[in-house]
Amino acid sequence: MASSHGTPPVFNNKVIAWIDHRLPVFSYLEKEYHTFPTPRNFNYFWNFGAIATVMLVLMIATGVVLATNYTPHVLMAFDSVERIDRDVPQGWLIRDLHMNGASFFFIAVYIHIFRGMYYGSYKAPRELLWILGVIIFLLMMATAFMGYVLPWGQMSFWGATVITNLFSAIPVVGESITTWLWGGFAIDNPTLNRFYALHYLLPFIIVAVVALHVIALHVHGSNNPLGIDPRGPQDTVPFHPYYTMKDGFGVVVFLIIYAGVTFFAPDYMGHPDNYIPANPLVTPEHIVPEWYFLPFYAILRAIPDKLGGVLAMFGAIGVLFVLPWLDTSRVRSATFRPIYKWFMLVLVIDVIVLGFCGANPPAGFWIPLSQLATVYYFFHFLILLPILGKIERPLPLPPSIADAVLKKKAA
Amino acid sequence: MRKLLVTGAIAAASLVTAAVAIAAGTTAHPPHKHWHFQGPFGTYDRAAAQRGYQVYQEVCAACHSLSLLAYRNLMELGLTENQVKDLIKDIQVPDLNDDGQPIERPARPSDRFKKPFPNEAAAAAANNGKAPPDLSVIIKARENGPDYVHGLLTGYVPFDKLTPEQIKEFAVTKDDNFNKYFPGHKIAMAPPLTDDKVTYVDGTKATTDQEASDVVEFLAWASEPHMEDRKRTGVRVVLFLLAMAGLMYAVKRSVWSDKH
Numbered sequence: 238m239a240s241s242h243g244t245p246p247v248f249n250n251k252v253i254a255w256i257d258h259r260l261p262v263f264s265y266l267e268k269e270y271h272t273f274p275t276p277r278n279f280n281y282f283w284n285f286g287a288i289a290t291v292m293l294v295l296m297i298a299t300g301v302v303l304a305t306n307y308t309p310h311v312l313m314a315f316d317s318v319e320r321i322d323r324d325v326p327q328g329w330l331i332r333d334l335h336m337n338g339a340s341f342f343f344i345a346v347y348i349h350i351f352r353g354m355y356y357g358s359y360k361a362p363r364e365l366l367w368i369l370g371v372i373i374f375l376l377m378m379a380t381a382f383m384g385y386v387l388p389w390g391q392m393s394f395w396g397a398t399v400i401t402n403l404f405s406a407i408p409v410v411g412e413s414i415t416t417w418l419w420g421g422f423a424i425d426n427p428t429l430n431r432f433y434a435l436h437y438l439l440p441f442i443i444v445a446v447v448a449l450h451v452i453a454l455h456v457h458g459s460n461n462p463l464g465i466d467p468r469g470p471q472d473t474v475p476f477h478p479y480y481t482m483k484d485g486f487g488v489v490v491f492l493i494i495y496a497g498v499t500f501f502a503p504d505y506m507g508h509p510d511n512y513i514p515a516n517p518l519v520t521p522e523h524i525v526p527e528w529y530f531l532p533f534y535a536i537l538r539a540i541p542d543k544l545g546g547v548l549a550m551f552g553a554i555g556v557l558f559v560l561p562w563l564d565t566s567r568v569r570s571a572t573f574r575p576i577y578k579w580f581m582l583v584l585v586i587d588v589i590v591l592g593f594c595g596a597n598p599p600a601g602f603w604i605p606l607s608q609l610a611t612v613y614y615f616f617h618f619l620i621l622l623p624i625l626g627k628i629e630r631p632l633p634l635p636p637s638i639a640d641a642v643l644k645k646k647a648a
Numbered sequence: 649m650r651k652l653l654v655t656g657a658i659a660a661a662s663l664v665t666a667a668v669a670i671a672a673g674t675t676a677h678p679p680h681k682h683w684h685f686q687g688p689f690g691t692y693d694r695a696a697a698q699r700g701y702q703v704y705q706e707v708c709a710a711c712h713s714l715s716l717l718a719y720r721n722l723m724e725l726g727l728t729e730n731q732v733k734d735l736i737k738d739i740q741v742p743d744l745n746d747d748g749q750p751i752e753r754p755a756r757p758s759d760r761f762k763k764p765f766p767n768e769a770a771a772a773a774a775n776n777g778k779a780p781p782d783l784s785v786i787i788k789a790r791e792n793g794p795d796y797v798h799g800l801l802t803g804y805v806p807f808d809k810l811t812p813e814q815i816k817e818f819a820v821t822k823d824d825n826f827n828k829y830f831p832g833h834k835i836a837m838a839p840p841l842t843d844d845k846v847t848y849v850d851g852t853k854a855t856t857d858q859e860a861s862d863v864v865e866f867l868a869w870a871s872e873p874h875m876e877d878r879k880r881t882g883v884r885v886v887l888f889l890l891a892m893a894g895l896m897y898a899v900k901r902s903v904w905s906d907k908h
Contacts, residue, residue, distance in 0.1 A: 316715075323873060330881065493889045496885045496889055499882070509793070513789045
């Protein structure tokens with residue numbers, strides 16, 4: 238689709254024409270963000286790519302400002318964050334935006350991933366687009382984890398202890414790897430310093446992978462709620478102004494919720510223990526990561542064996558890389574997959590249940606529940622999806638996007 | 649759209665079930681009090697917080713530091729600079745003189761709150777091996793901080809009021825302090841507040857509950873001095889975004905009008 242559009246634009250402004258002749262940034266913007274033919278039938282789930290992009294920019298902008306006031310030293314980090322909160326002009330605002338921005342970035346990305354799964358956006362020819370997305374997700378997790386360590390509160394320290402200790406489960410070289418990660422024989426100042434450096438570095442790598450993600454997206458264009466390819470101009474609209482306006486509206490609505498939490502309950506999504514300065518001699522009663530890691534944390538703890546738990550946790554993300562090949566159905570959108578549709582919803586509930594399992598101490602009924610939910614998670618990807626594609630009878634697909642849109646309007 | 653609603657309903661139902669399960673697992677919640685600073689428009693009760701400072705200074709400060717605050721911060725509670733200077737005129741803080749020799753000098757508004765012990769080891773040594781926690785962010789560092797701290801300060805049960813089951817279950821002796829809301833119940837801190845422990849300058853009757861409430865108001869302010877600014881900014885930001893969303897929606901509708 239994308240390759241078929243229009244003649245090169247003509248710029249009336251002489252400066253723009255001069256620049257564009259030498260460095261075609263304006264032609265590029267015109268082609269990829271103005272005339273870019275986009276399916277006309279997006280629902281609001283398609284806003285979350287734009288929303289995630291806005292959150293990424295916001296996190297980098299607030300993060301750079303925070304970095305100018307933060308001190309990465311075990312004896313000073315906690316107080317320097319409090320100093321930002323108390324003494325730096327508008328420091329509290331920047332910090333609260335950054336702290337809650339991480340959560341809302343994950344909210345946007347989780348909905349974006351759900352959208353991709355529900356509407357089969359990972360299927361041919363968008364497999365690499367999907368894989369780049371999973372890489373972004375992994376990089377985000379690494380960045381968020383290291384960012385949470387920086388305030389050097391109790392959960393920072395003990396979260397870092399739990400996660401870095403995972404690598405010691407690797408046979409033979411595990412202990413050496415952990416020591417190498419820590420930069421010493423325990424989590425200490427070298428660990429904090431390198432986490433700070435990497436926390437500053439990784440977002441820019443995310444930006445680079447996002448660029449690849451967008452380039453891959455613009456080769457074949459976006460998927461859409463019907464999951465069928467546009468067949469001509471009647472099926473598409475130019476990206477601008479149609480989707481710039483729709484995305485803009487969606488972004489503002491998202492920002493309202495984000496602002497609501499940031500300004501009226503900034504600590505709601507955090508853990509009170511992280512306002513206690515890190516103390517290597519006192520272990521918190523329950524060590525829990527940030528909410529967006531809870532489902533994976535539950536999978537880690539569901540397996541009674543340490544190495545097995547680590548493998549399961551990384552495997553839970555690993556299966557996403559091969560999702561395009563696990564799903565054998567050729568129909569993209571769940572709208573036309575009467576059985577898959579319901580299993581997709583069961584998967585969402587399963588992940589939420591895993592989240593609650595991760596938030597609670599591994600005792601009583603939480604242990605069998607987390608094991609059951611873990612088994613179901615892998616069952617969905619490894620067994621259900623390959624089989625379902627073979628046995629499910631999809632509903633008839635509409636002949637074209639325009640046809641479906643106009644019929645819906647008439648009904 | 650209907651499918652989305654169904655999804656939402658199922659997700660919400662599972663959340664509620666799980667939340668109920670979590671709530672059932674814990675015990676001894678401190679009673680919920682309404683605080684002046686709670687809610688989207690709540691502000692600090694300046695008079696209560698000033699009384700709370702008096703409680704902190706006369707009672708808590710003997711053991712607990714408040715290291716993130718400076719005396720000048722008290723001006724945010726409605727005191728003038730001269731009032732602050734007057735409040736701290738008897739406080740002596742450690743410093744070095746021009747010859748580098750340690751001295752004590754009268755506190756200035758720019759000084760951080762004086763620490764009761766020269767260092768953590770000294771604090772621990774004077775308190776049976778464990779230093780009393782700093783109170784700067786204590787309200788944020790506990791689940792339901794305001795209720796918890798208030799509950800803790802008023803939740804002591806004298807030994808002779810304990811049931812034999814409690815004494816047995818928690819292995820309480822006559823020398824222990826039993827607190828209803830402290831995890832494990834046995835707390836190193838002796839009951840710090842009693843009726844008329846302080847004499848309020850504004851004439852408020854100093855019951856134990858009043859003292860506890862006032863010091864919580866003060867400590868809540870200490871943990872987040874900019875809270876009122878945050879909420880005020882939030883109201884403006886949300887109102888702006890709502891107007892912006894309305895405008896964006898109208899423009900979006902008009903842009904799309906030829907496609908629907």
